Amino acid sequence: MRSEKYKSVIQKIDFTKVKEPEEEYYHSAVLMLLIPIHGEYHIVFEKRSENIRQGGEISFPGGKVDQEDPTIEYTAKRETLEELGIPMDQIQILSRLKTVKEPLGTKVDGFIGVADISLEDMSPNLDEVEEVFTLPLSYFLENQPERYSVLVQSVASYEDEKTGEEVVLLPVEKLGLPKRYKDPWGTFEKPIYVYETQYGPIWGLTAKILYQTMEQIKKQP
Numbered sequence: 001m002r003s004e005k006y007k008s009v010i011q012k013i014d015f016t017k018v019k020e021p022e023e024e025y026y027h028s029a030v031l032m033l034l035i036p037i038h039g040e041y042h043i044v045f046e047k048r049s050e051n052i053r054q055g056g057e058i059s060f061p062g063g064k065v066d067q068e069d070p071t072i073e074y075t076a077k078r079e080t081l082e083e084l085g086i087p088m089d090q091i092q093i094l095s096r097l098k099t100v101k102e103p104l105g106t107k108v109d110g111f112i113g114v115a116d117i118s119l120e121d122m123s124p125n126l127d128e129v130e131e132v133f134t135l136p137l138s139y140f141l142e143n144q145p146e147r148y149s150v151l152v153q154s155v156a157s158y159e160d161e162k163t164g165e166e167v168v169l170l171p172v173e174k175l176g177l178p179k180r181y182k183d184p185w186g187t188f189e190k191p192i193y194v195y196e197t198q199y200g201p202i203w204g205l206t207a208k209i210l211y212q213t214m215e216q217i218k219k220q221p
Helices: 002-012 072-084 137-142 204-219
Strands: 026-037 040-048 062-064 092-096 100-102 106-114 129-136 146-154 157-159 166-168 185-195
Touching: 026 072, 026 129, 026 204, 040 072, 040 137, 062 072, 072 092, 072 106, 072 129, 100 204, 106 204, 129 137, 137 204, 185 204
Parallel strands: 026 106
Antiparallel strands: 026 040, 026 062, 040 129, 092 106, 100 106, 146 185, 157 166
8 A cells, every 4th residue: 555655664764864955044154263362362253344244243254155165164264264364274173163043044053263373464355354353262251141132023025125015925815824924923032142342242143152152161161
């Protein structure tokens, strides 16, 4: 019987190992880079140029994972080279960080590494990086971020800011779905971490990665 065939096929599958479709995420890799300054490690940050995605915000070096990249670690090093001019062979990866997935379709793989260089050794790509600075690792170990939240909703359509036209993502009426889905639904609060610094606020995914990493370091004996 056909049903018995399906049963035998299902029994062979470990569904816990089925990967989510990668095309559902904007997949990027970042590097939390440590450099020695006056006897202690500092974390390297960059303020993104105004003309690029998330311009004016503070982040780690990093960017989109390309299909040509042999590994995600390679992506993190390559982006650091392209943005800060640090040769890939000068970066020693210490550990891979926890993967962060956001409900807005972002997936970030992070790494923490060290390089025996100074800020003066770097040559930032000014098309992407407005400013490079460092803050002591100890600052983030000794200080908790402020915690806020934002409201996240699912919407079937929205108004394009440039054209004013309605963009339909899910044709509720055409599909015969309940009319209530024409309005926003699935509302939930998403936590937002913010570190106040002399260079401006560090928030969003960068702050979340910082917070998670510092908490894991503090747990170590």
